[in-house]
Amino acid sequence: MIYLLLTILMNIGLFLSFRSFTKFGINTLNAIVINYLVCVITGVLLYGRTIQANIQILSEPWISFPVILGVFFMATFYLMALTTQKYNVAVATITSKMSMLIPVLFGLYVFHFDNARFTMLNFLGLAFAVLSIVLCSRRRKDNKTRIWDGKYLLFLPAVVFIATGCIDTSINYINAYLITPSQKPLIPVIVFLTAFLAGIILLLAKREKIRIKDVIGGIYLGIPNFFSLYFLMFSLTWLNNNGAVLYPILNVGIIVSSTLASLLIFKEKLIKPNIIGLILSLVAIFLISYQDIISYFS
Numbered sequence: 528m529i530y531l532l533l534t535i536l537m538n539i540g541l542f543l544s545f546r547s548f549t550k551f552g553i554n555t556l557n558a559i560v561i562n563y564l565v566c567v568i569t570g571v572l573l574y575g576r577t578i579q580a581n582i583q584i585l586s587e588p589w590i591s592f593p594v595i596l597g598v599f600f601m602a603t604f605y606l607m608a609l610t611t612q613k614y615n616v617a618v619a620t621i622t623s624k625m626s627m628l629i630p631v632l633f634g635l636y637v638f639h640f641d642n643a644r645f646t647m648l649n650f651l652g653l654a655f656a657v658l659s660i661v662l663c664s665r666r667r668k669d670n671k672t673r674i675w676d677g678k679y680l681l682f683l684p685a686v687v688f689i690a691t692g693c694i695d696t697s698i699n700y701i702n703a704y705l706i707t708p709s710q711k712p713l714i715p716v717i718v719f720l721t722a723f724l725a726g727i728i729l730l731l732a733k734r735e736k737i738r739i740k741d742v743i744g745g746i747y748l749g750i751p752n753f754f755s756l757y758f759l760m761f762s763l764t765w766l767n768n769n770g771a772v773l774y775p776i777l778n779v780g781i782i783v784s785s786t787l788a789s790l791l792i793f794k795e796k797l798i799k800p801n802i803i804g805l806i807l808s809l810v811a812i813f814l815i816s817y818q819d820i821i822s823y824f825s
Contacts, residue, residue, distance in 0.1 A: 530761040531773070535780040537758060540751030542785045543792070544744070553744035555608045557737045560726030561745025563601070566719035566753040574712035581710045589705050593714050596697050597721025603690040604722075605729065610683045622684040622691075624660045624782055627774040629692025630699050634770040638703065645771060652814025655807050656775040662804025663782045695774060702760045703768035715756045775815050779808045 548555050571578065584590065607623060631653065635645055706714060730737070759777075766773045783805055790797060797805075 528765070530758050530765055531777065531780075534755060534758040534762050534777060535784055537751040537755035538781045539784050539788055541748065541755060542781075543788060544748040544751065546789075548744055551740060551744070554735065554738070554741045556605060556726075556733070557730070557735055557741035558744035558748055559601070559604050559608070560723060560730055561737070561742050562749035562752055563719045563723035563726055565746050565749025567716055567723060569750055569753045570712060570716040570719070570757075574716075577709065578713045578716060581713050584706070584710055584713055587705075590717070592697070592701060592705065593717045594721045596694065596701075597718040598725045599690060599694055599697075600718060600722040601725040601729065603687065603694060606683060606687050606690065610687050620782065621661055622687045624778045625657055626688045626690075626692035627695065627778045628657070629689070630695040630770040630774050633696045634699060634768075638700070638768075638770075648814050648817060649772075652811045652817075653775050655811035655814065656779045659779055659804040659808035659811055660782050662800040662807065663786050695770065698756070698759065699763060699768060699770040702763045708764070711760050712757065714760065715753055718756065719753065772815060776812055779811055783808045 545555070547553070548558060610622065701714060702711075762773055762777070763770065786797070786801060786805065
């Protein structure tokens with residue numbers, strides 16, 4: 528349970544970091560690239576000995592898997608930033624969080640992680656989770672925001688949806704089938720190092736200039752970003768790699784916590800759909816995990 532709570536907490540840190548970029552005029556793409564370098568440095572400083580002891584993992588035939596995943600990380604972050612610009616934050620949030628349907632379906636029908644336990648009440652909870660994410664992400668209309676841009680109408684949200692879902696599914700697969708517990712610290716380092724290299728190529732292509740405040744933004748984004756992936760892998764292990772249970776609870780927890788953070792820190796006001804979404808999210812979490820709750824108290 529503690530790893531799940533820590534994963535949610537780290538994702539709140541990501542949310543707050545991104546929210547601050549607009550306020551401080553930080554270039555999002557530059558900060559994202561710097562953030563991946565910070566992730567690598569964080570992993571090496573904290574788990575250097577563990578990484579060194581498991582360095583033989585680099586000779587494994589499947590090592591290209593997390594390398595490719597790193598490229599996906601960079602590309603998906605960039606596309607999410609574009610989605611936010613071309614639509615709004617709510618569209619980007621809903622698209623990325625609803626992608627949990629992909630790892631859920633893979634977990635149930637491809638990986639067969641404890642799919643016998645998934646009852647109609649669990650599926651009802653999953654439906655409530657999707658609806659709660661949509662409702663919690665609603666914001667007051669801003670006449671200055673262009674929500675729809677014909678050129679990007681379907682392409683960007685669709686790609687973000689698929690890419691984010693593929694990333695979560697891949698993490699689930701790597702954690703379940705490819706690595707041992709002692710190798711967990713090395714996987715985020717490999718993923719983030721590849722993402723950083725891919726980001727450098729993108730910056731060179733776009734000829735972006737990195738400013739001091741972009742570096743600062745990347746630093747305070749990178750630390751929670753590293754631990755969000757690190758704790759996610761331990762959360763999967765805690766739930767026997769059952770992504771069908773973890774990802775709905777995790778995403779609902781993130782969206783609810785982020786909404787509350789906006790309320791407390793940024794003084795945003797909740798509208799009626801947000802309140803309904805918060806209530807639905809609590810029902811969804813209970814329905815998705817009611818077997819674990821009952822077994823815990825029995």
